[in-house]
Amino acid sequence: xxxxxxxxxxxxxxxxxxxxxxxxxxxxxxxxxxxxxxxxxxxxxxxxxxxxxxxxxxxxxxxxxxxxxxxxxxxxxxxxxxxxxxxxxxxxxxxxxxxxxxxxxxxxxxxxxxxxxxxxxxxxxxxxxxxxxxxxxxxxxxxxxxxxxxxxxxxxxxxxxxxxxxxxxxxxxxxxxxxxxxxxxxxxxxxxxxxxxxxxxxxxxxxxxxxxxxxxxxxxxxxxx
Numbered sequence: 001x002x003x004x005x006x007x008x009x010x011x012x013x014x015x016x017x018x019x020x021x022x023x024x025x026x027x028x029x030x031x032x033x034x035x036x037x038x039x040x041x042x043x044x045x046x047x048x049x050x051x052x053x054x055x056x057x058x059x060x061x062x063x064x065x066x067x068x069x070x071x072x073x074x075x076x077x078x079x080x081x082x083x084x085x086x087x088x089x090x091x092x093x094x095x096x097x098x099x100x101x102x103x104x105x106x107x108x109x110x111x112x113x114x115x116x117x118x119x120x121x122x123x124x125x126x127x128x129x130x131x132x133x134x135x136x137x138x139x140x141x142x143x144x145x146x147x148x149x150x151x152x153x154x155x156x157x158x159x160x161x162x163x164x165x166x167x168x169x170x171x172x173x174x175x176x177x178x179x180x181x182x183x184x185x186x187x188x189x190x191x192x193x194x195x196x197x198x199x200x201x202x203x204x205x206x207x208x209x210x211x212x213x214x215x216x217x218x219x220x221x222x223x224x225x
Contacts (some may be wrong), residue, residue, distance in 0.1 A: 001192035118216050121145075121151035129160050129174060129194040136202055142211065153219055154201070162194045175201025 021114050121144075124130035133154075151160075157176040158164035165172050165180075170178025173190070174197045180225040183190035185188040186200035202212075209225065 046194075117220065118145075118149040118152035118213070121148040129162065129198065133198045133202075134196050136198060137212070140202070142208075146212045149216040150202075150205075152217045153212060153225065156219065157225075162192065162197055173197040173201075175204065177201070 121130070124134055130151060133150055137143075137147050137150065154160055154174055157171075158174050160174055162174055164174065164176065166176065169178055170180070171178040173183060175183075175195060177183045177190075177197070177200065180191065183197055183200040186203070187193060187196035190196045190200065205212055205215045205225075209218060215225045
């Protein structure tokens with residue numbers, strides 16, 4: 001028996017039993033209310049369900065979220081010798097005193113004066129012309145070395161004689177002033193007072209040779225000063 005013959009036979013049986021053989025779907029009277037109830041229940045379930053992670057991210061788009069924790073960064077400090085040290089922390093800010101810098105003094109030893117070559121004069125007799133000269137040198141800040149040079153210089157020139165006179169040149173007195181009356185600038189008693197002659201003689205020496213040792217060196221090299 002073919003397929004179509006079997007279908008025709010089933011249709012005939014259904015028709016004799018009062019069934020609908022037209023091929024259209026017949027909706028029962030109770031199916032529509034049930035379908036509507038199911039649709040409403042599904043809508044309510046979707047509305048009340050908690051949002052998923054993806055929906056939450058979408059709803060929070062553009063919202064700034066505070067970080068869960070704040071990192072703490074420790075400050076470093078640098079100590080420089082001689083400068084203030086700054087110490088900073090979360091709750092404290094202070095400035096300590098600068099670290100002292102110790103600088104050792106540089107000691108420069110003064111060179112000893114060059115030897116004048118003049119013999120040491122020793123201690124003069126009190127009240128003598130040499131004692132007067134030594135006192136004047138000390139008041140000028142000069143020491144025994146300059147005194148020794150002066151003694152040697154004027155020993156050569158006049159032997160410390162206030163009346164010494166050089167007939168060939170006209171030089172006079174202890175310092176052998178040329179001419180002798182030049183010493184009047186130091187005092188009117190220049191011809192008889194050793195202090196006046198010495199005062200003028202020291203003025204002459206310091207103006208030309210700075211010190212008695214300078215004058216002595218010149219005399220040693222040239223035979224005069």
